[in-house]
Amino acid sequence: MREHQAAAGRPFAAPYRSAVGRPRRLAAAGADGPYRRRRRSARRGPVVRPRAxxxxxNTALTxxxxxxxxxxxxxxxxxAAVHIHPNTFRYRLKRLxxxxGIDLHDPEAGFExxxxxxxxxPDS
Structure with missing residues (x-):
């Protein structure tokens, strides 16, 4: 790579290292930020927030x-299964x-x- 850059008339520039060992360009750009957030939320799943x-x-969204x-x-x-009024149930669905952040009409969200x-x- 150095030879290629030298032939092109550009000096070789080694990437600087950040404190954690990744090149600074990647750390500054936040290259793994969205990926890490997605993995973290996937680990937690869609039921964690309603349980909390x-x-x-003191509600019954789950x-x-x-x-x-x-x-x-x-x-x-x-x-009928949870023994509440239909309008109350529909309100809870909207609140849920x-x-x-679940789209209740998306089959994949329900499957997840x-x-x-x-x-x-239920207590966790």
Whole structure:
């Protein structure tokens, strides 16, 4: 590489190292920032925020999400399963979409949330 740059008439410039050992150009550009954030949020998943919200505000958004996913989006069967008024259930669905950032009409989002509801204990 040095020979190629010397032939082109440019001096060779070695990348400076940052404190963690990566080249500074990459560290300054934040090359792994969005990737790292995506990995971190993927590890946490879509059910973490509703559970934290439920614990803090004494609500039942995760129960609502569980009923919605268990009935495959059938609102009538879902509100009957959690024994609440249909309008209350619909309000909770809207609130859940805001708090969790889940698109409830996206099958992939539901598929991602369903195992977390089943495998993780409700108190965590």
């Amino acid at each position: 919200y439920d614990a803090q505000h 129960d609502t999400l569980d009923a919605w996913l268990s009935t495959f989006g059938d609102v009538i069967a879902a509100f 979409a805001v708090v969790a 949330a369903m195992p977390q509801l089943r495998l993780r204990p």
